[in-house]
Every structure is written in C-alpha cells, then in structure tokens.
Amino acid sequence: MxxxxxxxxxxxxxxxxxxxxxxxxxxxxxxxxxxxxxxxxxxxxxxxxKPSDFGIQLREKQKARRIYGIMEKQFRRYFEMASRQKGMTGENLLRLLERRLDNVVYRIGFASSRAEARQFVTHGHITVNGKRVDIASYLIKVGEVIAVNEKSRSSSRIKELIDTMADRSVPGWLSADSNSASGTVLALPSREDIQIPIEEHFIVEKYSR
Structure with missing residues (x-):
C-alpha cells in the first residue's frame, strides 16, 4: 500500500x-x-x-487528503461512494472520512494524531464491540463501542494517552470513558460536528469537471 x-x-x-x-x-x-x-x-x-479556480479546488482536495492521511486512489473511492448516497456529496464525503476507525480513535482521545491512531489500529491495539479490528479504514456504525485492547493498556504510551483523555474535547457524536478506555458512537457526524478547515464544495467541483 x-x-x-x-x-x-x-x-x-x-x-x-x-x-x-x-x-x-x-x-x-x-x-x-x-x-x-x-x-x-x-x-x-x-x-x-492569485490561484486559479483549478488551483483552489486542488488545494482543498489535497488539504482533506492530508488531514485524514489517505492517498489519491482511496480518496477518489470515498468521493464515488459519497456521490451515490442521498444528500450533498461534499458533506457525505466528510462524513465517510470521519467514520474511519483511525479518525474515531483520534477523536475519542486514544491517540494524539491520526497517524498515531492508524498505527495503534494496524498493530491490533483497538477493538470494536470487543473484537480486534486492525483495518484503519473500517467505517464505524452507530452504537459501536471502540476500546483499547485489554492487553495493550499496560503500554506506557497508551496509558499516558488514556490518563489525558479527560483533557481532550470529544465531538458530540461520540462519547468517551477514560475509566474503561472506551468510546461509543452515539450518532453519525453532521457537518456542524466536523470542525476542519475544508470547503468541500470545491472538492465536488474538482471531481465534477
């Protein structure tokens, strides 16, 4: 990959x-x-x-890709998925990106960055509904419980992050519990929940050229 x-x-x-x-x-x-x-x-x-229209569209797409840490081919697949869903394509795209397991691990506070969250997932430190999931692109669903693997909680780095979970803000569509080192997906994220500096309509315009 x-x-x-x-x-x-x-x-x-x-x-x-x-x-x-x-x-x-x-x-x-x-x-x-x-x-x-x-x-x-x-x-x-x-x-x-002054950047051209294409340049502006490209920068927004690159910005989104880099924030979530994914490559062009995979990003294009997410866009195609979003375009097939009901609603606004741009919002659907950001919602799919937010639902990635590595992003949710980061949002809950189990990692200080999405790259670190991706590493934890691929190394088997994260469970979903009690089962280990090592696929960073796994799309979470409402009601699923994301937790740190019991055996991984003794790791000094993971323990440090769990201890500081209370200091991190968690978006309203998620809940976090530092005592059980777990978080629950309460709802799918709305556009208002996704606080990233992206103007997604430029991405839609770029792929619609």
Whole structure:
C-alpha cells in the first residue's frame, strides 16, 4: 500500500495552515509553520500569484487528503461512494472520512494524531464491540463501542494517552470513558460536528469537471 514518508510538516507549510499531523508538537513553538510560515522549496517565499479556480479546488482536495492521511486512489473511492448516497456529496464525503476507525480513535482521545491512531489500529491495539479490528479504514456504525485492547493498556504510551483523555474535547457524536478506555458512537457526524478547515464544495467541483 502506498504511504507518504516525507516530512509531514512540509504538508502544513504547503497548505498554509496547521493540519495537526504531529499531535502535541503542533501546539508548541517547535511547529514548522510557526517558524517558517511559507511554502517549502526554493520558491516558497516568492509565490504571490492569485490561484486559479483549478488551483483552489486542488488545494482543498489535497488539504482533506492530508488531514485524514489517505492517498489519491482511496480518496477518489470515498468521493464515488459519497456521490451515490442521498444528500450533498461534499458533506457525505466528510462524513465517510470521519467514520474511519483511525479518525474515531483520534477523536475519542486514544491517540494524539491520526497517524498515531492508524498505527495503534494496524498493530491490533483497538477493538470494536470487543473484537480486534486492525483495518484503519473500517467505517464505524452507530452504537459501536471502540476500546483499547485489554492487553495493550499496560503500554506506557497508551496509558499516558488514556490518563489525558479527560483533557481532550470529544465531538458530540461520540462519547468517551477514560475509566474503561472506551468510546461509543452515539450518532453519525453532521457537518456542524466536523470542525476542519475544508470547503468541500470545491472538492465536488474538482471531481465534477
């Protein structure tokens, strides 16, 4: 499976906003976009041209891909799924991305970033309704209970994250319980629940060209 292996801080600088790809580091003065608030590369500081319509659409699509950490082919599949569902395609797309297991693990507070959440899932540290699920793209459903595997709770990193769960805000469509190291899907996310800096209608326009 294809995987981005370069510096993720370059992605934030390219998009011009914090994508919070490195967890807690993004909240410190070590954050690259705070230290170098311009695009990477030798021409990064000289880019001043007004972007075209295509450029705006591309940036929104790339931003969404990079926030959720998925590659182009998979992102296109999500768009096709969203276009077949009832309702607005853009909102359907973001709802599908939010329902990914790695994102839910991050949202509940079991990980400091989606990349770390993906690692926990693929390494078998997460269960859904008591059964281990190691597929990061698994789409959660209403009523499912996501928890840290009992054997994994002794890990110093996971224990540290569980201890700080209470300090993290959880979206209204999820609930979290640090005592049982679990969370429950109360409902499917609405657009108001998805607090990310994306204008999804530009993504729809790009794929509808």
């Amino acid at each position: 294809a995987k981005y292996t370069d510096s993720v801080c370059r992605l934030c600088r390219r998009e011009g906003i914090k994508l919070f790809l490195k967890g807690d580091r993004c909240y410190t003065n070590k954050c690259s976009i705070d230290r170098r608030p311009y695009a990477p590369g030798v021409h990064g500081q000289s880019r001043g041209r």
